Amino acid sequence: MPGAMAGFFMNEPDGILADKARKWVHFAEEDLRLAEHALRLASGCPYRLIAYHAQQCAEKYIKAFLVFCDIDFPYTHNIRKLIQLCGDDIFQELQDSDALTPFAVTTRYPGLDDEVSKSEALFAISLAKKVRRHIARILSDKGLSIRESDQAP
Secondary structure, X not given: OXXXXXXXXXXXXXXXXXXXXXXXXHHHHHHHHHHHHHOOOOOOOOHHHHHHHHXXXXXXXXXXXXXXXXXXOOOOOOHHHHHHHHOHHHHHHHHHHHHHHHHHOOOOOOXXXXXXXXXXXXXXXXXXXXXXXXXXXXXXHOOOOOOHHXXXX
């Protein structure tokens, strides 16, 4: 009976949205892995790039959530704008992650860049990991299983 089978899959996440969200997670994990790896450089550690990749990790995790929930979002690197689209619960928990927003642009272009200290880079990574934990938990609660290959080792 076709109707009975259709109801069986109603609670399953949309496969296309799930796959797209997993791709966003994979890219986010690459940014985080690169940021953490750069911290191990013996000299000339590029703290501004570490902060940039931490920002990118957080941004992509938020976009993974938005994609999975089929919420349209503008082309922006503004963390506050993106988390506002996620809803009140996520916004309240992650509003301090807006501190990452300046690292999306000012760290990439000469003349706009401010020095980024080691402590700022470490703080950026900690914020990115906070976003990662929170969004990954919510995605899991919504039925999106994130494969180990999607996340950094």
